[in-house]
Amino acid sequence: MIQLKNICKSYNGKKKIVDDLNLYVNKGEFVVLVGESGCGKTTTMKMINRLIEPTSGQILINGKDIKSINKNSLRKNIGFVIQNIGLFPHYTIEKNIATVLNLCKVNPKTIKSKVKNLMNIIELPYDVYAKRYPRELSGGQQQRIGVARALANEPDIILMDEPFSALDPITREQLQDELLRLQDELSKTIIFVTHDIDEAIKLGDKIAVMCDGKIVQYDTPEEILKNPKNEFVENFVGKDRLWKTPDMLRAQDIMNKEVVKVHANRSVAQAIEIMKKNDTDVLAVINKKDNNEKLLGIVGSNRFYGINDHSIKMKDIMKKNIIKIPFDMPLTDVLNIRQDNKLKYSPVIDVHDNLLGIISNTSILNVLSQIVPESEEY
Ligand SMILES: Nc1ncnc2c1ncn2[C@@H]1O[C@H](COP(=O)(O)OP(=O)(O)O)[C@@H](O)[C@H]1O
Ligand SMILES: [Mg+2]
Structure with missing residues (x-):
């Protein structure tokens, strides 16, 4: 479904930030890019919706080179959720969620029913929250709105860049659980970026461990825990990790x-x-x-x-x-x-x-x- 082929990115001919990266994501898969700060996760992700253009290499979505797709229509089909979601402060929650729908000129009646439905999904009832402003919501609630906004246009693909990093641990866990539940219901193709290996293990069908602009290992969480490919992955994952997730241990x-x-x-x-x-x-x-x-x-x-x-x-x-x-x-x-x-x-x-x-x-x-x-x- 999404394929990154030999992707390189550098600025002004300097050191490669993303270095010959290859990644294949199947339809409906939840893939987590994980790695230390500065390893190139955000850059990689932003190339998928063309917020950043690669220096070389090719990205295909459903077999089609995204260079040949108009940026706007590409982004209509890709929901994007970032940290501190960037809700518009002077817009009500309803208007925030409807942003893309308004841009796409969906008729107002449809928009309203879609927003209602989305607010149901994220468990913030329309009647209570629709007319409020972002500042009247907690951080976790705002982040939920961000997720709803990304889902509004019913995209096939959702990109999430450290969406929960700024939240306190409890809210964070709640939103992770909700996201897993949502994924069970909606089966989107999700690429999720985090620097937190616990989060990666909890959420990912597959995890791509990144270092210096490269993917060091791309595997299921279970394989990464049990068979780290090299010392870097082993250290990044942490040696006692398997014990913290005993469900990963099998007969x-x-x-x-x-x-x-x-x-x-x-x-x-x-x-x-x-x-x-x-x-x-x-x-x-x-x-x-x-x-x-x-x-x-x-x-x-x-x-x-x-x-x-x-x-x-x-x-x-x-x-x-x-x-x-x-x-x-x-x-x-x-x-x-x-x-x-x-x-x-x-x-x-x-x-x-x-x-x-x-x-x-x-x-x-x-x-x-x-x-x-x-x-x-x-
Ligand atoms: N526009 C830019 N110009 C030059 N260097 C950049 C630019 N954007 C990012 N970088 C550098 O690229 C590296 C990777 O950044 P990024 O993809 O944001 O990493 P991550 O998301 O993994 O923390 C960092 O060292 C960052 O400083
Ligand atoms: Mg980043």
Whole structure:
């Protein structure tokens, strides 16, 4: 839908502020550009509605070079929300929201009904707020009006440049939640700029981490947290971040991948040897068939207690009705299932029912101890 191709921007032939930047945004996607102040976020964003022209490169919207689109008609289809939104102080709220509609010569009746509807969406009722002036509203309310104004012309694309930065943390959270709700309802294509990685993680379907006019990594929040591409991203994201957003952790992130497997026909004596040799207290019992390994059950060392006949086979003592955990189940769900069912070992499987690993209390603790910052003492 929106494509930036090899975009460069410099002023007077000086150092490139945006340096060979490539970005592809799908229709309906919420993409966040995040990076430190001065890294080129605003410049990048303003090139999309031609408030700034690139020095070189090409920007396409729905496959069409935006240079070939008249600036005004381009901007009619792109809502723009900025910090301290720039509401006109001498206009009522109603007139502020209607700005673009008036410019587009929409008929007054339609404008009124649109404004009413928009004010409903942002939960500032028309009857209460329409005739007020911006100064009579709180910062958060003004910012909501800014969002309503950007939506007024029903654009497909919305650009938002640090829209919530000037708000106090609580109002900010509220507006973030509202924006997510709005996005669920309206599914616009949104490009959102922030210097705040928490905000980026909370809002973005995808995050583009920027540094010195370049995109260093462009990925889902989850991937960026789990697999930062380099040290810059790792530091920017913060090492303990994953722990602050435990919902991002999934079964495959907390399982022990080094599962020792044992055939169903092995005896207790053999199993004990295998456990000793591999320094493990759990075995996955499998049945080999046509090159596939089917998981039949789990045997923990506790199963051997009180068994005197060491020729008994794994298939006879293994725990059979095991609860298999899908690889992408969130950590919190895994913890709940384990607790509710008093599970000691939980095999993790892929979509083809293949065994990927086993979750135990030890594997969970291992992961958590990696994530909790070392400096903290317990
Ligand atoms: N009109 C301009 N002329 C010269 N330099 C500029 C101009 N606009 C922005 N810059 C510089 O470009 C860099 C990136 O700016 P900007 O895109 O606003 O960064 P961000 O939004 O990430 O904070 C900054 O170093 C800024 O000083
Ligand atoms: Mg900026």
